Amino acid sequence: MAVLGAVAFMAQLDFFVVNVALDGIGRSFPGVSVASVSWVLSAYAIVFAAVLVPAGRIADHWGRRKVLLSGVGAFTLTSAVAAAAPSLGVLLAARAVQAVGAAMIVPSSLGLLYPSFPKRQHTLVVGLWAGVGAVAASAGPPLGGLLVTLDWRWIFLINVPIGIATLIAGALLLPEVRQPKGAALPGPVSALAPPPPWLCSCSPRASPSSCSAPPCSCRRSGTSAHCTQGSPSPRRPWPRSPSR
Structure with a gap:
């Protein structure tokens, strides 16, 4: 539960934590308009919404753990790229791929809850998993504000150690679940x-x-x-x- 909750929290946190960093991002790239900087948010939200359902369907066939760990890997790598982005274009591209990773994480993490716990605990663990999203929504702005006082790039760098830890733990602890062959x-x-x-x-x-x-x-x-x-x-x- 800790592994699945951590990856779901990380993916959903990035919806909200970047909101308070737009001013700092704009100052780092002189000459870009406010509308262009706003795509740091919009690109993530649009790609996430577009990929979410297909990613869940593919995870059922390819393997939920495999899709989850691939999503965590993509999310972690692109977080590092976003933190080191030399231009707004690189940052936007990293955010789009980061959203693909997040869309792979969310449905596959939920899909792994049921086989990982006995049936009598399903209501409890799904409730806890849903609560993680609520905590991410409420914690995003204050956490982002704290990180922006250092540098806006820390908003993305903070994902790297969490992603690496959950990749290792997920590979060791999570079962593989997929639909029957055929x-x-x-x-x-x-x-x-x-x-x-x-x-x-x-x-x-x-x-x-x-x-x-x-x-x-x-x-x-x-x-x-x-x-x-x-x-x-x-x-x-x-x-x-x-x-x-």
């Missing part, structure tokens, strides 16, 4: 959103030739979405309309 990887549409209910049920909107009873494997020709839930069951006859 499960289909998410397609371009289903990777970005949960499959609609009609994709796995027989309804007039689904094609009769591609519909089966849950657990099912359904397709609709109108989109590229593909939904698989377990192994397909035998198809049942499509009810015929009564003749008139």
Whole structure:
């Protein structure tokens, strides 16, 4: 729990800790506009939101621990790059890749909670994990203010020792969890959103030739979405309309 909580805290803290550092960042790069500096926040938020759901889907298939540790590695490395950034462009690029690492960390850390603890403790550990996000939100501005008094680069440097420690601890302590072999990887549409209910049920909107009873494997020709839930069951006859 300590390892999963630490990486989730680190990833979510960077949403809030940078807010108070924008003035210092702007002074370090003379000639850049306030709008350009604001992308230090916006780039992280946009990329994080775009990658979060696909990263969680991929972690289920590739392995949650593997995705988590890859995300921690990317987050730690880009934190060091951001701290040493010689220009605003380098800083923005580092923040974008850092957001990819954070998006890999958050869903895979939550996904590892369930197999790491007995069922009777699931409510407790998920509550603690969610509380970590609330603590990160409240601790971000004051912690950022303290670090900015030294230098804004410390906001990113502080992630490096935490990331290295959690990489080592995670590799030693966390189990590997993935979906059974043979499960289909998410397609371009289903990777970005949960499959609609009609994709796995027989309804007039689904094609009769591609519909089966849950657990099912359904397709609709109108989109590229593909939904698989377990192994397909035998198809049942499509009810015929009564003749008139």
